[in-house]
Amino acid sequence: MNTRYLNLNLAVIGLLLLGLCFGCKPKNAGNAVSGDAAQQVYVAPGSYDEYYNFVSGGFSGQLSVYGLPSGRLLRVIPVFSLDPEKGWGFSEETKPMLNTSHGMVPWDDLHHVQLSKTNGEYDGKWVFVNGNNTPRLARVDLKTFRTAEILELPNSGGNHSSPFITENTEYVVAGTRFSVPLDDQDGDVPINTYKKNFKGTITFVRVDKTKGNMDIAFQIETPGINFDLSRAGKGVSHGWFFFSCYNTEQANTLLEVNASKNDKDFIMAVNWKKAEEYLKQGKGKKVKANYVHNTYNEETHTATSETKHEVTVLSSAELKDLCYFIPCPKSPHGTDVDPSGEYIVGSGKLAALIPVFSFSKIMKAIEGKKFEGDYAGIPVIKYEEALYGEVQKPGLGPLHTEFDDKGNAITSMFVSSELVRWNVKDLKVIDRVPTYYSTGHLMVLGGDTKKPDGKYVIAYNKITKDRYLPTGPELAQSAQMFDITGDKMKLVLDFPTIGEPHYAQAIKADLVKDNSVKTFKLEENKNPFAAKGEGETKVVREGNKVHVYMTAIRSHLTPDNIEGIRMGDEVYFHVTNLEQDWDVPHGFAIKGANNGELLIMPGETQTLKWTPDRVGIFPFYCTDFCSALHQEMSGYLRVSPKGSNVALTFSTGTNLANE
Amino acid sequence: MNKQFIQMKTDELTSRSKIILMVCALALVAVIFCPIWRIDLDAPQYPEGLRLLIYSNKLAGNVDIINGLNHYIGMKALRADDFVEFTVLPYLIAFFAILFILAAIWGKKRGLYILLLLFVIFGIVAMIDFWKWEYDYGHNLDPNAAIQVPGMAYQPPLIGFKQLLNFGAYAMPDIGGWMFIVVGLLVVYCAFSEWRRKVENY
Numbered sequence: 001m002n003t004r005y006l007n008l009n010l011a012v013i014g015l016l017l018l019g020l021c022f023g024c025k026p027k028n029a030g031n032a033v034s035g036d037a038a039q040q041v042y043v044a045p046g047s048y049d050e051y052y053n054f055v056s057g058g059f060s061g062q063l064s065v066y067g068l069p070s071g072r073l074l075r076v077i078p079v080f081s082l083d084p085e086k087g088w089g090f091s092e093e094t095k096p097m098l099n100t101s102h103g104m105v106p107w108d109d110l111h112h113v114q115l116s117k118t119n120g121e122y123d124g125k126w127v128f129v130n131g132n133n134t135p136r137l138a139r140v141d142l143k144t145f146r147t148a149e150i151l152e153l154p155n156s157g158g159n160h161s162s163p164f165i166t167e168n169t170e171y172v173v174a175g176t177r178f179s180v181p182l183d184d185q186d187g188d189v190p191i192n193t194y195k196k197n198f199k200g201t202i203t204f205v206r207v208d209k210t211k212g213n214m215d216i217a218f219q220i221e222t223p224g225i226n227f228d229l230s231r232a233g234k235g236v237s238h239g240w241f242f243f244s245c246y247n248t249e250q251a252n253t254l255l256e257v258n259a260s261k262n263d264k265d266f267i268m269a270v271n272w273k274k275a276e277e278y279l280k281q282g283k284g285k286k287v288k289a290n291y292v293h294n295t296y297n298e299e300t301h302t303a304t305s306e307t308k309h310e311v312t313v314l315s316s317a318e319l320k321d322l323c324y325f326i327p328c329p330k331s332p333h334g335t336d337v338d339p340s341g342e343y344i345v346g347s348g349k350l351a352a353l354i355p356v357f358s359f360s361k362i363m364k365a366i367e368g369k370k371f372e373g374d375y376a377g378i379p380v381i382k383y384e385e386a387l388y389g390e391v392q393k394p395g396l397g398p399l400h401t402e403f404d405d406k407g408n409a410i411t412s413m414f415v416s417s418e419l420v421r422w423n424v425k426d427l428k429v430i431d432r433v434p435t436y437y438s439t440g441h442l443m444v445l446g447g448d449t450k451k452p453d454g455k456y457v458i459a460y461n462k463i464t465k466d467r468y469l470p471t472g473p474e475l476a477q478s479a480q481m482f483d484i485t486g487d488k489m490k491l492v493l494d495f496p497t498i499g500e501p502h503y504a505q506a507i508k509a510d511l512v513k514d515n516s517v518k519t520f521k522l523e524e525n526k527n528p529f530a531a532k533g534e535g536e537t538k539v540v541r542e543g544n545k546v547h548v549y550m551t552a553i554r555s556h557l558t559p560d561n562i563e564g565i566r567m568g569d570e571v572y573f574h575v576t577n578l579e580q581d582w583d584v585p586h587g588f589a590i591k592g593a594n595n596g597e598l599l600i601m602p603g604e605t606q607t608l609k610w611t612p613d614r615v616g617i618f619p620f621y622c623t624d625f626c627s628a629l630h631q632e633m634s635g636y637l638r639v640s641p642k643g644s645n646v647a648l649t650f651s652t653g654t655n656l657a658n659e
Numbered sequence: 660m661n662k663q664f665i666q667m668k669t670d671e672l673t674s675r676s677k678i679i680l681m682v683c684a685l686a687l688v689a690v691i692f693c694p695i696w697r698i699d700l701d702a703p704q705y706p707e708g709l710r711l712l713i714y715s716n717k718l719a720g721n722v723d724i725i726n727g728l729n730h731y732i733g734m735k736a737l738r739a740d741d742f743v744e745f746t747v748l749p750y751l752i753a754f755f756a757i758l759f760i761l762a763a764i765w766g767k768k769r770g771l772y773i774l775l776l777l778f779v780i781f782g783i784v785a786m787i788d789f790w791k792w793e794y795d796y797g798h799n800l801d802p803n804a805a806i807q808v809p810g811m812a813y814q815p816p817l818i819g820f821k822q823l824l825n826f827g828a829y830a831m832p833d834i835g836g837w838m839f840i841v842v843g844l845l846v847v848y849c850a851f852s853e854w855r856r857k858v859e860n861y
Contacts (some may be wrong), residue, residue, distance in 0.1 A: 554727060555805070581724045582707070626730065629805050 001048040026630040043070040048513070051445060053506040054113045054127050055460070055479075060499025061108045062142060063129055066447075068506055069456065069481065071495030071591055071640055079138045079147045080108030080131045080340045082596070088147075090596030092572065092607035093527070096305035100152050109133045111502040112163060112229075116212070120167040120219040120234045120450035126212045128163035128172050133161035137174055137205060139498060141298075144517050148296050151214045152313055155182045155221075161230040161243055165207075167450070171272065172214065173228030174203040175243050182221070184288045194252040198224035201313075202209035204272060213295070216308075218279055219287075220270065220323065222316045223376035224250055226259070227268075229334050229400075234258070234450055235341030237359040239273040242344055246331040248375065254352050259527060260350060264327040264383065267335050267346050269362060274321050275314055283319060284312035299526045317377030324366060325375055326357060327383040334400035338409065338424050339450050343388060345409060347398040354398050354411060356427060358388035370374035389427045395420045397638050400503075402447030404455030404484055410447075412439040412459060419482065419489060435480055437463040441503040444484070447507070457482050457489065460501035467499060468496055477501055518582040520603030527605035529574035534558045537649040546571045548650070552600065553578040554585035554627040557620070560635030561655040564648030567612060567641055573598070573620075576605040587623025590637065597623050612639040660769070670768050673856070676849045677763040680771070683842045690842075691715050691749050693835030696789070698815050700725065701827045711737075712833060715748040732813055733804025734796055744788065754780065766851050773810035775850045782843060790817050 043049050049067030052074070057064055061081030064072045078088035080098070089098045089106055108131035115122040126148075127140040135156035141148040153159055157178030165172050181187040189197045198347075200222040205214045226247040233240035245266040246311050251258030280285065289311045296303040307544040328335075330348035337344050344357040365371075365385035372382045397415030404410065408430060410421045416440045421431040439459040446453040459482070464475040473627040476496035482489040522532055531537045531549040537558045540547045546569050551558045557575075565571060576587045579602040588598040590610055598606045612618070621634035640646045662817065672680075694712040697720070701708050710720040717739050726736040739745050762770040797814025800807075808824070815821065815828045822828075832840060 554731075579727070581721075581727065632805075 007386065013510075015257075037483075037490070041069040041071065041481070041493045043067065043072070048509060049074075050509060051506040052509055052512055053347065053443075053458070053504055054115065055497055055504040056110050056113050056129065056479075056502045058111065058500025058502055059109050060109065060112065061110050061131070063110060063113065063127065064497065064501075065499045066495070066497075067509075068458075069493065071479070071481065071493050072501065073498070075145060076147055076498060077140055077147065079129055079140065080110055080136065080150070082106045082107075084596030085599070087596050087598045087606060090608070091598055092609055093302045093605075094296070097147060097150055097296060098305040099292050099294055099305040100136070101154075101290045101292055101307070102134060105134045105451065107133070108136060109137075110499075111160060113503050113505050114163050114165045114172070115505045115507050116169045116207075117167055117449065118167060118169070122446065122449060122505070122507045123169075124507055124515070127505075128165060130159050130162035130174065132158055132160050132177065135174065135176070137163050137172060137214060139214060141212070142512050143515050143529070144298065146296070146638065148212065148298075150166060150294045151205065151216070152291040152293070153203050153216075154291040155199075155219060155287075155313075156180075156203065161202075161227040164230045164232055164241075165230040166241070166272075167234045167238055169207050169209075171217065171232075172205045172207055173232075173241060173243075174205065174231055176200050176202075177226055177228070179226065181222035182287070191252050194224055195250045198250075200225055200227060202241075202268075202270060204275065206469060214293075216311050218275060218284055218312045218314055220275065220314050220316050222268070222323070223378070225266075228332065229397055231335055231337045231344075231346075231448070233337055233341050233359065234339075237337065237341040237344075239271065240359070241270040241272055242335045243268040243270065244328065244335040244346065245325075246333075260331060264329050265331050265348075266325040266356070266380070267322045267328045267344065268378075269326060271322055274319075278314055278319050278322065279312065286310055287313045297526075301520070301525065301527050301606065304356040314524050321366075323378050324362070325378050326362065326381040326386045327372075328355060329353070334398075336401040336403075336409075336448070336580050338403050339452055341450075343424055345401045345411070347401060347411060349397060349414070351397065351398065352396075353392065353403075354391040354394050354422075355383075356388045356391065357386045357426070361387045361388065365642050389425045391429065392421050394422065394429060395432065400442055402442055402444040402457065403452050404444055404447070404457075405452045407476055408444060410444060410457050410484070410489075412442040412657055414438050414440065414462070417657050419457060421484070421489060431487065431489055433482060433491065435459040435461055436467050436478060436494070437461055437465060441501070443504045443506065453508075456492075457484050458504065458506075460497065460504060462500070465498075467494060481596070494583070518602075520601060521581055522576075522578065522580055522603040525576065525603055525605060527574070527576070529572075529607060530576045530605040531574070532576065533578065534652070537650070537652075539648060540643065541648055544569050546572045546648075550575045550588075552588065552622060552633070553585065554621075555629035555633045556652060557588075557622065557633060557635050558652040560649035560652045562635070562650045563638040563640075563644050564639060565612060565639050566644050566646075569612060569616060571610045571612070571637075573608045573610065574605055575600050575608070577602050578605070584626055585624050586626055586633075589623045590620035591618045599624060615639050615641050672763070672766045672768060672849075672853060674769060676771065676853060677766060679726050679845050679849050680759045680763035680774075683845055684756045686838045686842050687752055687756040687759065690835040690838050691752050693838065694719065694833035695835035695839065697831060698835040699829045699831075701829070702825045704825075714745075715752055715835070716745045728826075729813075731804065731806045733801030733807070734813060735801075736797065737796075742792070744792075748785075751781070771846070771850055771853060772852070778843060778846055782839070786817065793817065 051068040053066040053068045054062045063077040082089035114128045116126040135153035137151045139149040153174050156176040159174045159179035160177035161175035163172045179200040181197045202220040204217045206217040218362045225245045228244040230243040247259035294305045328346040330350040333349045334347040365381045370385040371379045395413035395416040399412045401409050401411045424428045440462050441460045444457045459480045461478045463480045467478045481493040531551050538549045550643040577586045577600040598608050600606045618637045696713040698711040712719040762774045797812045816830045820829045
């Protein structure tokens with residue numbers, strides 16, 4: 001063949017291929033970042049972020065704290081999961097925090113975050129989070145950024161529609177994701193008797209105004225369905241709570257098909273002021289239950305776990321005007337209330353539209369008894385009588401909605417992977433922007449308050465793929481932040497997150513940062529095992545238990561030579577950090593500990609239990625680089641055989657050989 | 660005019676001087692309750708700074724933290740109980756306040772001059788004592804100290820700035836010290852104007 005002819009042919013084929021590459025496939029929008037984005041999110045070294053962003057850690061069980069607008073990770077707060085780094089769940093003082101009626105459950109699935117509110121705005125006192133797996137609620141104190149309390153929920157199969165709160169933090173709610181036979185009933189029933197034996201519950205947990213302590217006020221027993229998400233009414237709708245429900249088909253197998261049959265499921269409206277009245281009238285039924293309540297005391301630096309045996313239950317079927325169902329298309333996920341409290345947005349995961357309900361219409365419908373019937377004894381309001389209007393063709397797979405400061409709503413679309421902004425009044429779509437990829441929750445700064453701070457929206461995504469350098473099959477999940485001050489939402493930042501982020505909230509740093517504790521006062525330390533000075537250090541044997549009252553100060557542990565420990569002993573190292581200076585924690589670790597380490601803040605006492613497994617010399621040391629002589633901050637412990645007559649001795653600086 | 664009379668007249672303090680002396684006495688009483696001197700310390704890892712406040716009867720500020728840091732270089736711990744000055748100084752200042760009142764009541768220039776002399780001596784002795792105290796602390800180091808830098812002493816400055824390893828130390832009078840200095844200047848001013856008045860009268 002003529003080579004010139006061949007070359008020409010190759011050139012033509014090459015051009016055709018080029019044309020295919022450039023001509024047919026639309027350009028990827030992934031690079032659509034505006035020019036001034038970097039400047040907008042840049043927080044200079046040494047400068048502070050404007051907001052704290054509390055992001056749920058999903059299956060990590062923890063709560064992460066990011067700075068905004070930089071997206072810098074500031075801290076991971078251990079909540080439901082063990083954290084050997086901080087000794088959380090490993091130290092004797094923190095072990096009771098993870099106790100449940102099932103014993104220690106060292107992990108959970110943390111989905112949602114709620115900042116405490118006063119008058120419908122964040123007050124910067126606490127963050128509430130839920131444990132979806134073994135139903136729990138936790139409260140994080142924003143003075144210490146530590147978990148202060150964990151409350152288990154009885155009569156629940158999983159706590160998903162939680163921990164949403166009322167506008168003055170009167171209540172934190174919890175709704176069961178899985179209906180199950182209630183705790184005081186015989187649960188040994190065939191699974192396919194779901195309709196007969198399975199029940200749902202909604203729990204209202206009272207919150208102490210000053211201390212924040214949680215306490216179950218009442219539970220509402222409901223028909224067996226799945227509760228997904230919830231939001232409190234606010235302003236005009238204060239006194240009501242809205243829960244999205246799915247599986248009204250009451251399927252017990254292959255839910256993806258069997259729970260998607262009904263054209264409409266429900267949003268359940270709960271009149272909690274009415275519930276309070278019923279409670280006062282004694283209409284609640286005392287029911288046996290078994291659940292635990294764990295609290296952490298900042299004076300003793302110790303958690304206690306208390307078992308409780310009773311809850312008060314109100315029946316949704318028997319007590320009138322307590323609950324109403326509002327039909328909502330196709331297995332609603334998010335149910336979100338606008339800043340005024342008048343509009344309730346339901347996001348049907350499989351719906352091609354977004355229904356917006358009107359609170360005043362719901363009230364009128366209830367008054368005029370405009371019901372289409374009842375579901376297990378609960379009146380079902382006619383769809384049209386509750387509906388304000390529908391957002392047409394918003395996108396595919398609407399999940400969650402938050403609100404800006406201009407009367408607009410922004411809804412996340414999982415299937416079409418985008419955020420869609422629409423006007424709450426005229427229900428017209430204004431703007432849409434792609435996300436990378438498949439957004440679950442989204443968050444506008446203050447987006448669930450009465451006064452949203454409409455600066456940014458962040459999409460917390462479920463799929464990451466090519467957003468960052470590859471790290472094997474397991475990737476960090478991605479979040480994207482968009483500037484929403486203008487007409488068009490503009491992508492300004494993309495950052496990885498820990499675990500799987502679900503809901504998140506952000507608060508102005510000014511409301512939190514000045515209350516942040518720097519050290520614990522040593523003289524206020526009430527831990528029974530504290531040694532508040534080196535003079536108080538000692539080693540005490542009680543049978544086979546040996547208590548070491550130890551102190552840590554730059555750069556030595558006292559005592560640092562311990563002898564007379566025998567095989568079969570249980571050694572408790574009670575380490576008090578004597579420092580009273582900012583950011584001087586000490587750590588404590590000993591060789592062969594089947595346990596974590598301790599990380600002890602200034603003025604605090606923490607305890608590590610250690611059981612020697614062999615005879616010999618065991619070094620222990622400070623793990624947190626505390627000073628120039630940190631490497632010298634160590635000691636030795638001698639383990640002798642069982643029955644040995646080596647005397648129990650302890651010292652620092654004196655146990656030197658005769659020369 | 661009778662020369663004796665002039666002599667007598669010129670030995671009297673003006674009422675302005677008497678008022679100033681009374682005000683000074685009050686200021687000295689206030690000094691007892693105010694920090695007199697302060698030493699500010701700055702280091703890379705202490706962006707918020709550390710401060711040592713010296714009162715007439717105690718030490719205040721970040722004493723424990725400073726002691727904690729000083730043990731590395733073998734400095735003795737600062738403890739108020741170790742200083743006889745802290746028991747004596749409040750009484751000495753109170754004594755001076757009384758002297759000021761007495762001088763004003765007596766109303767004689769001689770009284771004022773004696774007062775000035777005593778006050779200046781007191782000031783000088785106090786500063787020498789303070790310097791000696793700083794010298795002791797900065798030089799009498801534990802030979803077993805963790806950090807030993809040959810030839811390095813850690814005497815903080817009496818006034819002004821000095822770099823001590825990673826710490827910059829900045830010493831200056833605090834409110835009590837400034838009041839003390841102002842009292843001194845006022846006494847000097849009174850004495851000078853009284854002396855000039857005598858010269859002019861001749």
